[in-house]
Amino acid sequence: MSHLEWAESQLAEIELLTSMFPTREELELTDPLALAELREYVEGRTSAGRPPPLRPQFLIKYKLDTASTDKIDFILSCAYPSEYPNVLPEITVRCVGLSRAQQTQLHSALNMYLTENCQGEVCVLSAVDWVKDHLQLFVDRSSSAAAAATPKKESHPRPVEVFSRLWIYSHHIYNKTKRKNILEWSKELGLSGFSMPGKPGIVCVEGPQSACEEFWARVKVLTWKKIMIKHREDFALSPRCQDDQTMECLQSLRKFTGFEEAMFDPHGNRGNHMDLGQLYQFLNEKGCCDVFQMYFGIEGR
Numbered sequence: 001m002s003h004l005e006w007a008e009s010q011l012a013e014i015e016l017l018t019s020m021f022p023t024r025e026e027l028e029l030t031d032p033l034a035l036a037e038l039r040e041y042v043e044g045r046t047s048a049g050r051p052p053p054l055r056p057q058f059l060i061k062y063k064l065d066t067a068s069t070d071k072i073d074f075i076l077s078c079a080y081p082s083e084y085p086n087v088l089p090e091i092t093v094r095c096v097g098l099s100r101a102q103q104t105q106l107h108s109a110l111n112m113y114l115t116e117n118c119q120g121e122v123c124v125l126s127a128v129d130w131v132k133d134h135l136q137l138f139v140d141r142s143s144s145a146a147a148a149a150t151p152k153k154e155s156h157p158r159p160v161e162v163f164s165r166l167w168i169y170s171h172h173i174y175n176k177t178k179r180k181n182i183l184e185w186s187k188e189l190g191l192s193g194f195s196m197p198g199k200p201g202i203v204c205v206e207g208p209q210s211a212c213e214e215f216w217a218r219v220k221v222l223t224w225k226k227i228m229i230k231h232r233e234d235f236a237l238s239p240r241c242q243d244d245q246t247m248e249c250l251q252s253l254r255k256f257t258g259f260e261e262a263m264f265d266p267h268g269n270r271g272n273h274m275d276l277g278q279l280y281q282f283l284n285e286k287g288c289c290d291v292f293q294m295y296f297g298i299e300g301r
Helices: 003-020 032-042 100-117 124-148 176-188 209-220 244-255 276-285 290-297
Strands: 027-029 057-065 071-079 090-094 162-170 192-196 201-208 229-235 259-261
Touching: 003 032, 003 057, 003 124, 027 244, 057 259, 071 124, 071 201, 090 100, 090 124, 090 162, 090 229, 100 209, 162 209, 162 244, 162 290, 176 192, 176 259, 201 209, 201 244, 229 290, 276 290
Parallel strands: 192 259
Antiparallel strands: 027 057, 057 071, 071 090, 162 201, 162 229, 192 201
16 A cells, blocks of 8 residues: 555544544544644645655543443543554553553553454554453453452561663654653653654663563553664662662662653654764763664764
8 A cells, every 4th residue: 555545544534433433522633733734645735745744643532331330431542653554553541440550461452453353454443342342351350459459568668679771772753642651651650761762762761670661561562663672781789778778779870860852963854863973972971872882783983
């Protein structure tokens, strides 16, 4: 299929969805301009004749009837890659009845279903139907796990035993929703580091090992062309780091203060390539210049 055929399929699916979910309380377009540009491109009303750079994004809000008197509310967030439906859309599901771990499991199962059954076809309705059919099961599991848990009172917080630093590589990071998730999740989990959007995309997170692993579990289930942990560093904390000293020990191992999205003189036709010389200088200032060669196979300068 050509870019125009992909765009035609995207526009046809959005029009179908808006007819099925006609109110803003059911379907919300998060970037109406992207839809307008998509329509102009499909109808041949763009002077450039190229696919629009903005990608349609929307939220489907659903109230699911259950066997009990309660309803389960969930929100399905969707963003179209330019090659959709040739590649899967970027879909996440939010539901207050699920723990973070259960949401991660649900996303993994949903992506597996879409990969096996919907590759090359429009699939948002299939995703909604799958969530409607399976969400109750995940909510029940989450409730059972919460009921079975026996809270233990501790006079002191458990010490963090391992400090980790993950260096993540992605073919590209363009999508605004992904960039927002990366920033919000790193802040929520108390991680420091940075994210470099564009092509390629680079993310570094550092902090308690369990928090780094949770961050990676959330990020990797999103739809990516390619994503991997390029390098990781794990440091066992000294036995002298008692409970009241754990935070001090963690801070001493951090190379970054807080978490930021780092831009290095964006250039290229779409402004999606960063100045790698500036990236090297940034890493060198943080004492991490050795990872540059791990990412790019050349020594930085």
